[in-house]
Amino acid sequence: MASNNGLKASEMFEGQVHLYKHLHAHAVDGMSIRWMIELGIPDIIHNHDQPITLSELVSILQIPPTKVRGVHSLLRYLAHNGFLQIVRVHHNTQEKEAYALTAASQLLVKGTNLSLTPMVEYLINPSGSPVWSHLKKWTYEDDLTLCDVSLGSNIWDFLGKNTEKNKLFNKAMASDSQMMNVALRGCNWVFEGVESIVDVGGGNGTTAKAISDAFPNVKCTVLDRPQVVENLLGTNHLKYVGGDMFKSIPKADAILLKWILHNWSDMDCKKILENCKEAISGKGKRGKIIVIETVINEGQDEHGITSLKLLMDVKMSCLVNGKERSEEEWKKLFVEAGFQSYKISPLTGYLSLIQIYP
The missing domain is CATH 3.40.50.150 (Vaccinia Virus protein VP39)
Known part of the structure; x- marks a missing residue:
């Protein structure tokens, strides 16, 4: 079924996804990277010497319980964009999701010769x-x-x-x-x-x-x-x-x-x-x-x-x-x-x- 402008509905929906992806990323992409730095997340993971779970990170940063869901959302988005890697680790006899640094976030560790x-x-x-x-x-x-x-x-x-x-x-x-x-x-x-x-x-x-x-x-x-x-x-x-x-x-x-x-x-x-x-x-x-x-x-x-x-x-x-x-x-x-x-x-x-x- 074609719309009035000659596009199929599926094509219009694809166009909407493409547009919204860029519109919503306008502020979030850059500021989420800055957020990582301001909270020292790359440094924390680097100093942890192994992937870190959400609960461990929340504890270190002393994040209020009401903000844990939002922090998880930001971390998941950063991982999707290649700034973190999500891995599975054994923690207190349970298998949990944890975050590791990628090549991009390694460059965000402060105090190193190659820190950007x-x-x-x-x-x-x-x-x-x-x-x-x-x-x-x-x-x-x-x-x-x-x-x-x-x-x-x-x-x-x-x-x-x-x-x-x-x-x-x-x-x-x-x-x-x-x-x-x-x-x-x-x-x-x-x-x-x-x-x-x-x-x-x-x-x-x-x-x-x-x-x-x-x-x-x-x-x-x-x-x-x-x-x-x-x-x-x-x-x-x-x-x-x-x-x-x-x-x-x-x-x-x-x-x-x-x-x-x-x-x-x-x-x-x-x-x-x-x-x-x-x-x-x-x-x-x-x-x-x-x-x-x-x-x-x-x-x-x-x-x-x-x-x-x-x-x-x-x-x-x-x-x-x-x-x-x-x-x-x-x-x-x-x-x-x-x-x-x-x-x-x-x-x-x-x-x-x-x-x-x-």
């Missing part, structure tokens, strides 16, 4: 939700970002004027850099012949420190906004420079751009890359730029990977007038900035390492 808790605390923040309520207004405001429309300034000026937000942002980027360092450990070939490198927008130097430790002969420089690096202390092989990548970049054999270019328009990226090209010129040997970014490839990537990349593209496009790019878009950008060749290599589940040469 700071990223959650920065991105899943109740104060950030109103930004996205201005999407309609943003659509009709020529050349203004969603941050311009909702906050009254671009994201970088906003962070510069809000100390606590800036701290959260820098901690989030540092936590991501720890994950990046795991990926870079297997990329020794990238640093062969490199004696000096500048990490542009390198924050507190997490990645530069990892490079310096792994390659003691490489002199590392972190270039970032003056307010980011002003109180940071360097070493013999690592120094911090406050500056503006749109004006100049310190000379080096290689320039690292990790999660930088997706923040900017093609015109801005061209300027950044031209400054990078100037920075590696005159060294007497062929320098290179190392770019770590996503490369959109809907034809070959898994659906989940493409979903993340397209989601990131929405955020970059709306929030900062940036973009995630396909290989064709990257190639066009490199050519316009005066580079002769490039090579793309896989790095993490969704990021690629791109080496570009003058």
Whole structure:
């Protein structure tokens, strides 16, 4: 039986499920992850050294009896979404349901080198939700970002004027850099012949420190906004420079751009890359730029990977007038900035390492 719009009833019901799934997940998905962190659930399970039952968790957290049903509901939903694993254990002569960590929730254990808790605390923040309520207004405001429309300034000026937000942002980027360092450990070939490198927008130097430790002969420089690096202390092989990548970049054999270019328009990226090209010129040997970014490839990537990349593209496009790019878009950008060749290599589940040469 067809409806007036030509759809079968079954198709309409499927459409309703799809719509409602996204509508109801709008707030719950992110905030339930933040809830896990705020209650310390990943830490409790980690320290328990084995899967934990609901009754044990409720006892540790001293949850009121009236809230146990709701807590169970949240845990079951988190397990369905891959943030917990439900297993069966023997407890006091009975077989019970228990919760174990997954790869995703292992990354939410605080205090570990690979904890992404700071990223959650920065991105899943109740104060950030109103930004996205201005999407309609943003659509009709020529050349203004969603941050311009909702906050009254671009994201970088906003962070510069809000100390606590800036701290959260820098901690989030540092936590991501720890994950990046795991990926870079297997990329020794990238640093062969490199004696000096500048990490542009390198924050507190997490990645530069990892490079310096792994390659003691490489002199590392972190270039970032003056307010980011002003109180940071360097070493013999690592120094911090406050500056503006749109004006100049310190000379080096290689320039690292990790999660930088997706923040900017093609015109801005061209300027950044031209400054990078100037920075590696005159060294007497062929320098290179190392770019770590996503490369959109809907034809070959898994659906989940493409979903993340397209989601990131929405955020970059709306929030900062940036973009995630396909290989064709990257190639066009490199050519316009005066580079002769490039090579793309896989790095993490969704990021690629791109080496570009003058």
